[in-house]
Amino acid sequence: MEAQFKQIASLIGDPTRAVIMWTLMDGKAFTATELAIAANTSAPNISMHLAKLVQAELLSVESQGRHRYYKFSREEIAYAIEAMTNLLPAANSRRKADSEDIPAIKQCRTCYDHLAGKLGVAVTDSMLKQRIIIERSNNFTLSSKGKQWFSGFGIDAELLQQQRRSFLRPCLDWSERRYHIAGSLAAALLDKILFEDWIRKSKNSRAVVITAKGQKSLYKYLQIIV
């Protein structure tokens, strides 16, 4: 077992593979070439690394014509990467002020399948304030008022709650050092506000931008001033 853990650790541990995993936290599937660009390496090299990750069943591939799309094979992978990400800020708090610090990604971004960054935390704060969700000993639950709120939003919380996957859980934000909501409910919310064009994903980055419509709606529904 220890040997197997070593294997997984060194699998994620390689810098190039770490970037692959980091990039895939976007939630969508990437082609080998896209990942090569993200990791700033050659095609043969990325191919080798992807092969290793697929063989270990950390990633899955899907061929579409001459493209091969890579993504996490299952949700747990994203959870693990997320957990590793959370180890970071404290480790670097004393370092030089980050030169690579991109404000955009701190403001508003996605975390695998849900909203994170300043906006993610703001949404969560507002929901707590309005008692849409209730916090208790590091756990969130949806209130009955919350069920109505989501329902008015076109999201059937009851239905999501019946599913096997995690419904609502706190996720520590690496830039804010505060919790935002994750789980199927948070994923459904992200889907919805993307569909409604409140926010738009930027290309090749997890950063998202808030539209004018989003600005208005975020104030209306959640009293968030962007």
Added chain:
Amino acid sequence: MEAQFKQIASLIGDPTRAVIMWTLMDGKAFTATELAIAANTSAPNISMHLAKLVQAELLSVESQGRHRYYKFSREEIAYAIEAMTNLLPAANSRRKADSEDIPAIKQCRTCYDHLAGKLGVAVTDSMLKQRIIIERSNNFTLSSKGKQWFSGFGIDAELLQQQRRSFLRPCLDWSERRYHIAGSLAAALLDKILFEDWIRKSKNSRAVVITAKGQKSLYKYLQIIV
């Protein structure tokens, strides 16, 4: 940020350091020599690796005379290692039947600060059956009956619930592929049953053995037949 993630990944990724982290999942502090034995390497080498982990604030050291005790600097580290551990079974399901498979550690072991393995899952199952805890969409909550049960056990659940740290959460068991309870409540339970001598930790391993007293008590309180 990506660069920092790379750093953390390669920090955990080295085989020797992976063993260090794995060993520390025991929850207690280890000396450099103990870790050198666990990782099967030399004193200078383990010292170098430990220095790196401490510098990254993944571990903390405490000097006691000529011994230096190393442990996780914070709870999140254990969570991340745990999350990584859970990626394993699927990754190896197709492999040769594990030759290194030690039954003892599958039966009953600790997972950082709480009970895991077959016994951990059995305890959780029994608690669910008795409605001491309630499961809902991948989350456990303590029932009022449960509060009494723990109280009768000398554990003040209310008090634990007020603390900042996670109170009760599911933790996926790598050997059983099923959930067992984790969080401060599960940690308090482990403390209690260790104190009551139901189980005993074995040296240099996360495996625990069930005592005769434990066998009786597990049946009495949780209807578990060992």
Added chain:
DNA sequence: GAAACACTTCATTTTGTATTGAACTATTAA
């Protein structure tokens, strides 16, 4: 106070594995 122990530091060597370049397959476009 000397010896044994626990651990670290430094300079050197080793080694595992990532990377590179060339050649190859398969798909799409012209």
Added chain:
DNA sequence: TTAATAGTTCAATACAAAATGAAGTGTTTC
């Protein structure tokens, strides 16, 4: 049918980082 694109495979190379061995610090024990 040819050319371009997307990706993989293989053998050779390069390199960063781990391991080693000798020497040093501080602590306990006899």
